[in-house]
Amino acid sequence: MITAAVQEREHYLNASYGIKSWLLTKDHKRIGLLYLATITFFFFLGGAFATLIRVELLTPQGDLVSSETYNKLFTMHGVAMVFFFLIPAIPATLGNFFLPMMIGARDLAFPRINLLSWYLLVLGGLLSLYAMLAGGVDTGWTFYTPYSTSYSNTWVIATALGIFVAGFSSILTGLNFIVTVHRMRAPGMTWFRLPLFVWSTYATSVIQVLGTPVLAVTIILLFCERVFHLGIFDPTRGGDPVLFQHLFWFYSHPAVYIMVLPAMGVISELVSVYSRKPVFGYHFVAFASVAIAVLGFLVWGHHLFVSTQSLYAGLVFSFLSYFVAIPSAIKVFNWTATLYKGSISYATPMLYAFGFIGLFTIGGLTGLFVAALGFDVHVTDTYFVVAHFHYIMVGGTIMAYLGGLHYWWPKMTGRMYPEGWAKLSALVIFLGFNLTFFPQFVLGYLGMPRRYHVYPPEFQVLHVLSTAGASVLAVGYVIPMIYFIWSLRYGKVAGANPWNATGLEWQTASPPPAHNFDQSPVVTHEAYDYSTVLGEVEVG
Amino acid sequence: MASEAHAETPALREQFDTEEQQKDASTLGMWIFLITEIMFFGGMFLAYIVYRGANPLVFAVASSSLNVYIGAANTVVLLCSSFTMVLAVRGAQLGQRQTIVLFLILTLILGGVFLGVKAYEWNEKFQEHHVPGPAFHFEGLPPELQGRAQLFFSLYFAMTGLHALHMVIGVGILSLLIWQARKGTYSAAYMTPVDVSGLYWHFVDIIWIFLFPLLYLIDRHLGK
Numbered sequence: 047m048i049t050a051a052v053q054e055r056e057h058y059l060n061a062s063y064g065i066k067s068w069l070l071t072k073d074h075k076r077i078g079l080l081y082l083a084t085i086t087f088f089f090f091l092g093g094a095f096a097t098l099i100r101v102e103l104l105t106p107q108g109d110l111v112s113s114e115t116y117n118k119l120f121t122m123h124g125v126a127m128v129f130f131f132l133i134p135a136i137p138a139t140l141g142n143f144f145l146p147m148m149i150g151a152r153d154l155a156f157p158r159i160n161l162l163s164w165y166l167l168v169l170g171g172l173l174s175l176y177a178m179l180a181g182g183v184d185t186g187w188t189f190y191t192p193y194s195t196s197y198s199n200t201w202v203i204a205t206a207l208g209i210f211v212a213g214f215s216s217i218l219t220g221l222n223f224i225v226t227v228h229r230m231r232a233p234g235m236t237w238f239r240l241p242l243f244v245w246s247t248y249a250t251s252v253i254q255v256l257g258t259p260v261l262a263v264t265i266i267l268l269f270c271e272r273v274f275h276l277g278i279f280d281p282t283r284g285g286d287p288v289l290f291q292h293l294f295w296f297y298s299h300p301a302v303y304i305m306v307l308p309a310m311g312v313i314s315e316l317v318s319v320y321s322r323k324p325v326f327g328y329h330f331v332a333f334a335s336v337a338i339a340v341l342g343f344l345v346w347g348h349h350l351f352v353s354t355q356s357l358y359a360g361l362v363f364s365f366l367s368y369f370v371a372i373p374s375a376i377k378v379f380n381w382t383a384t385l386y387k388g389s390i391s392y393a394t395p396m397l398y399a400f401g402f403i404g405l406f407t408i409g410g411l412t413g414l415f416v417a418a419l420g421f422d423v424h425v426t427d428t429y430f431v432v433a434h435f436h437y438i439m440v441g442g443t444i445m446a447y448l449g450g451l452h453y454w455w456p457k458m459t460g461r462m463y464p465e466g467w468a469k470l471s472a473l474v475i476f477l478g479f480n481l482t483f484f485p486q487f488v489l490g491y492l493g494m495p496r497r498y499h500v501y502p503p504e505f506q507v508l509h510v511l512s513t514a515g516a517s518v519l520a521v522g523y524v525i526p527m528i529y530f531i532w533s534l535r536y537g538k539v540a541g542a543n544p545w546n547a548t549g550l551e552w553q554t555a556s557p558p559p560a561h562n563f564d565q566s567p568v569v570t571h572e573a574y575d576y577s578t579v580l581g582e583v584e585v586g
Numbered sequence: 587m588a589s590e591a592h593a594e595t596p597a598l599r600e601q602f603d604t605e606e607q608q609k610d611a612s613t614l615g616m617w618i619f620l621i622t623e624i625m626f627f628g629g630m631f632l633a634y635i636v637y638r639g640a641n642p643l644v645f646a647v648a649s650s651s652l653n654v655y656i657g658a659a660n661t662v663v664l665l666c667s668s669f670t671m672v673l674a675v676r677g678a679q680l681g682q683r684q685t686i687v688l689f690l691i692l693t694l695i696l697g698g699v700f701l702g703v704k705a706y707e708w709n710e711k712f713q714e715h716h717v718p719g720p721a722f723h724f725e726g727l728p729p730e731l732q733g734r735a736q737l738f739f740s741l742y743f744a745m746t747g748l749h750a751l752h753m754v755i756g757v758g759i760l761s762l763l764i765w766q767a768r769k770g771t772y773s774a775a776y777m778t779p780v781d782v783s784g785l786y787w788h789f790v791d792i793i794w795i796f797l798f799p800l801l802y803l804i805d806r807h808l809g810k
Contacts, residue, residue: 153601263629276740283733
């Protein structure tokens with residue numbers, strides 16, 4: 047029996063047993079799975095808050111929850127989703143698992159620090175979870191002062207400390223990845239032979255390392271002001287709340303690219319493998335990742351267009367924000383060009399890739415709308431902005447994350463997911479997503495402000511559409527959860543390379559052995575050179 | 587190039603092929619960590635620049651209440667500790683266990699002296715009511731400028747406090763290194779932890795080199 051043969055071979059999952067062998071593991075693959083479990087929990091937690099928000103918004107009156115509870119709901123939705131799902135999502139799970147394998151290394155440069163960063167995420171998550179259970183927090187995920195320092199009587203400190211601790215997890219992961227890419231590449235794996243997922247994860251790591259410490263110090267200053275009465279942002283003592291916003295967005299705008307850059311890396315892999323062609327303009331796509339990382343640090347002021355920032359600063363930030371469109375467009379055009387005359391197969395991951403390209407384009411183009419000073423004044427703090435960033439984060443990052451998860455699932459578990467169910471759920475997610483968030487563009491344009499649970503009756507139709515879409519979306523997210531677990535036992539056994547892909551991670555068994563490769567690979571060809579695998583026929 | 591996994595030692599962890607590769611990786615890792623530290627302190631330096639730019643005179647007057655001689659003495663203490671740290675690293679390069687231990691202990695003592703002096707200074711500030719909060723009072727400033735003076739002291743406590751926290755962490759690292767060095771963990775062939783800890787110690791020193799003039803010396807040009 048094939049099953050028996052698979053179970054006998056030693057791999058990273060059966061190399062050792064027991065809860066201790068997981069909690070003290072230094073294996074990047076196991077740590078990747080620990081992250082997967084953790085962020086899945088926070089995804090469904092954040093999803094539960096979103097569900098309550100959408101149910102409340104079914105009617106124009108506030109009939110399900112009070113204003114105070116509603117404030118807490120959208121705050122905790124944001125905190126759980128941004129800091130404990132989206133930021134670690136792709137780098138810490140797929141990146142952790144595959145970055146070392148893609149460059150032909152046995153592990154990350156610092157396996158102990160890698161394990162530590164998982165524990166930090168869990169500790170930060172528990173702190174925030176404690177705050178949520180103890181009574182919640184109502185400042186919005188942005189923690190704007192002076193409300194967060196002086197007026198809110200909710201669990202600001204516990205939540206902020208949770209984010210602070212999780213921030214160190216993010217910093218250490220980024221540091222680990224940078225050192226690994228610099229120092230651990232296999233012989234022959236030159237910089238321009240790296241898979242584009244590695245390039246984009248590398249660029250992401252640079253943002254994590256440069257941006258997150260600024261969030262850390264901002265939270266410390268917030269902490270000092272709330273607990274020790276140091277008045278750094280206190281306007282009654284000459285402090286400036288807008289300074290808080292500058293510091294906060296200096297991290298939190300680049301954080302958007304922490305979420306979406308790795309997603310772009312996943313899409314580059316998927317588009318190439320399912321059209322059997324090397325990515326068009328490899329160098330441009332690689333450098334576009336770096337360009338996005340750099341430009342991402344120069345545009346934070348577009349979050350402060352209406353926050354008493356000087357008009358000239360606003361002009362400059364608006365102008366610079368447009369520049370982000372250039373590398374983003376390079377990527378979208380190059381993926382499209384890769385498809386041209388490709389031998390395209392419509393496997394589930396490719397459906398997610400198509401979804402990503404379309405939704406990211408809408409999210410990106412509306413990003414240009416809100417980067418325009420005049421238009422942004424009109425839609426600031428409306429559902430237009432809410433729809434815009436959900437197109438990037440949910441339509442972009444989560445689509446790519448799910449696409450990547452399906453693509454690499456056979457490698458991680460040795461089993462195939464059920465293709466029919468997977469295609470169905472990809473379709474459900476795409477439809478549900480658009481039904482949820484497209485009406486919000488219209489709502490916002492018509493003047494529906496964000497963060498309100500009571501609204502004029504004429505907005506109800508659009509809100510009902512959005513809530514209906516959210517229900518569809520929820521179903522779409524639950525189906526993969528079920529069949530992924532099902533596939534662990536009943537899925538078809540996957541061969542080493544079910545997609546005939548070129549990456550080094552496919553040149554070892556599925557699931558991989560504890561040290562990834564039985565023999566350290568030596569790289570002799572460029573990335574995405576399908577002439578090296580086309581002759582192989584998968585048995586199985 | 588080794589192709590198989592090998593037995594693990596501190597000097598050659600199993601994920602690395604050569605000791606040189608491991609040393610390079612550790613050193614690069616520490617430099618990147620120090621870059622994150624620059625960004626971390628950078629946020630506070632930015633706040634300082636903004637607020638001092640808005641209140642140059644109040645900041646200068648508030649700064650004049652700090653004891654320049656104590657601050658200068660502490661700067662000398664810290665510079666000396668960097669010197670002894672370098673000698674400890676040099677001892678490690680030469681594989682002289684006694685030298686490493688001796689200079690690490692000297693570094694530890696100097697770090698402790700710095701923290702002691704800092705504690706004395708903070709205590710003085712408490713007694714002078716220069717700690718931000720309801721009891722804050724700065725002699726000689728009109729009521730409408732008291733808040734601005736509090737802003738200076740908020741920055742003073744936040745910046746020196748976080749610097750001191752880094753010193754405390756450094757003292758912990760030094761204690762660990764001393765314990766390991768006495769056991770004979772470090773030799774000319776394997777001294778990376780001593781080396782990268784030295785980088786960290788120098789960094790914390792350099793932060794103080796910026797803090798000292800910005801907090802203690804800005805009233806000098808007033809010619810009061």
